[in-house]
Amino acid sequence: MEKKLQDQIAIVTGASSGIGAGCARALAGAGATVVINYPAARSKEKVSKVADGIVAEGGKAIIYQADVSKEDEVVKMFTDVTAQFGTVDILVNNAGLQRDAKLVDMTIDQWNEVIGINLTGQFLCAREAIKEFLRRGVDETKSKAAGKIICMSSVHEVIPWAGHVNYAASKGGVMMMMKTIAQEYAPHKIRVNSIAPGAIATPINHEAWDTPEDLQKLLKLVPQKRIGQVEDIGKVAVFLASDDSDYINGTTIFVDGGMTLYPGFEDNG
Ligand code: NAD
Numbered sequence: 001m002e003k004k005l006q007d008q009i010a011i012v013t014g015a016s017s018g019i020g021a022g023c024a025r026a027l028a029g030a031g032a033t034v035v036i037n038y039p040a041a042r043s044k045e046k047v048s049k050v051a052d053g054i055v056a057e058g059g060k061a062i063i064y065q066a067d068v069s070k071e072d073e074v075v076k077m078f079t080d081v082t083a084q085f086g087t088v089d090i091l092v093n094n095a096g097l098q099r100d101a102k103l104v105d106m107t108i109d110q111w112n113e114v115i116g117i118n119l120t121g122q123f124l125c126a127r128e129a130i131k132e133f134l135r136r137g138v139d140e141t142k143s144k145a146a147g148k149i150i151c152m153s154s155v156h157e158v159i160p161w162a163g164h165v166n167y168a169a170s171k172g173g174v175m176m177m178m179k180t181i182a183q184e185y186a187p188h189k190i191r192v193n194s195i196a197p198g199a200i201a202t203p204i205n206h207e208a209w210d211t212p213e214d215l216q217k218l219l220k221l222v223p224q225k226r227i228g229q230v231e232d233i234g235k236v237a238v239f240l241a242s243d244d245s246d247y248i249n250g251t252t253i254f255v256d257g258g259m260t261l262y263p264g265f266e267d268n269g
Contacts, residue, residue: 003031004242008142009085011077013037013068013125014095016047018202019152022230023092023237024050028059030238032090035081036063039095068095068121069113078128087136089143090241091129093122093174094152098167098204111166118170119177122151126181126192133190143243146189150240151178152233153194153252155259171196175252182250191249193240198256200228223266224257 010027014020016038024034034054038047047063054061064081066073081088096118099110126149133147154167157175161168174194182192199218201209209215209227219225236255239245254260 004238004244005090006031006142008032008089008241009035009081009087010090010092010241011035011037011064011081011088011125011129012092012094013121014039015092016042016050016063018204019197019200019230019233020092020094021050022234023094023150024061025054025057025059026231026234026238027090027092027241028054028061029057030242032241033060033085034062035077036061037066037068037077037095038063039067040065068125069116071124074121074124074128078125078132082132087139088129088132089147091125091147091149092152092237092241093125093149095121096152096170096204098164100164100167102163103165106166114166114170115173118167119173122174123177126151126177130181130185130190133185134188138189144189144246145191145243147191148241149178149181149190149192150237151192151194153178153196155196155198155254155256157194157196157252158260178252179250186249191240191245193245193248193250194252195233195236195240196252196254196256196260197233198222198228198254198259200230200233200255202230221263222257222259223261223263226257228255228257 010032012024015024015036028034051061066077138146153174154171156168157171178194
């Protein structure tokens with residue numbers, strides 16, 4: 001089988017679980033060497049399992065601890081990875097979390113933590129990745145692009161979400177950050193795009209699908225009537241990282257089973 005990402009180095013942030021782990025497995029399956037980033041709060045044993053699984057399948061992966069919201073840790077991660085592997089070709093800006101509350105009850109800490117990881121964390125990683133892409137330029141033996149960034153957004157970059165103002169604002173911010181960086185660096189053959197997942201079964205939202213009643217309620221929001229799996233996202237990450245998407249830049253691919261199609265109008269509104 002053709003390995004579309006052969007010899008490319010990919011950093012996937014927040015890759016010890018859920019969508020990040022799914023993207024790491026998919027990129028490794030396509031031939032990339034994957035750096036599985038995780039924050040200090042994660043148990044190293046759990047993170048190693050993701051890397052071990054990839055290696056057992058014949059892929060290449062290492063783990064790297066860094067908090068994406070901390071500038072010094074992000075800079076060090078890119079410096080260390082570049083020193084170890086020579087460069088970075090792909091960044092999947094995936095790390096994210098929710099700290100939910102009604103607006104009137106939301107603390108400044110809840111606001112700052114979500115913006116700090118979901119938006120500032122993506123900015124910091126994108127900045128360091130772009131610096132490395134500019135330094136190296138295009139290496140035609142690997143890709144037509146000087147580098148690729150995939151931002152993990154959400155359907156909430158366009159769907160408002162009561163009780164989650166910090167999260168929705170962070171993803172709306174990711175959308176304009178992604179488009180602006182794409183516009184700024186397209187002349188350098190750098191591609192920046194987003195994936196906007198709908199409801200994907202991961203630890204972030206397990207309370208929305210772990211009982212049959214909760215799942216039925218959730219599926220009312222999904223015209224395709226199934227919850228997404230991390231593999232649904234991993235495949236799109238490989239596409240956006242590969243030259244198959246060489247003319248796609250500054251766009252968001254919604255992977256949501258139709259969640260953004262106003263499902264309330266499904267039966268004539
Ligand atoms: P998850 O909780 O399994 O994954 C989030 C990951 O981010 C975890 O591995 C966590 O350790 C990591 N992380 C948190 N803070 C970090 C930090 N400071 N530094 C580095 N890593 C950190 O949940 P998930 O669903 O896989 O979420 C992944 C991304 O997908 C998030 O950006 C989320 O907003 C987005 N998303 C998920 C869904 C869904 O339905 N699951 C839908 C839309 C968007």
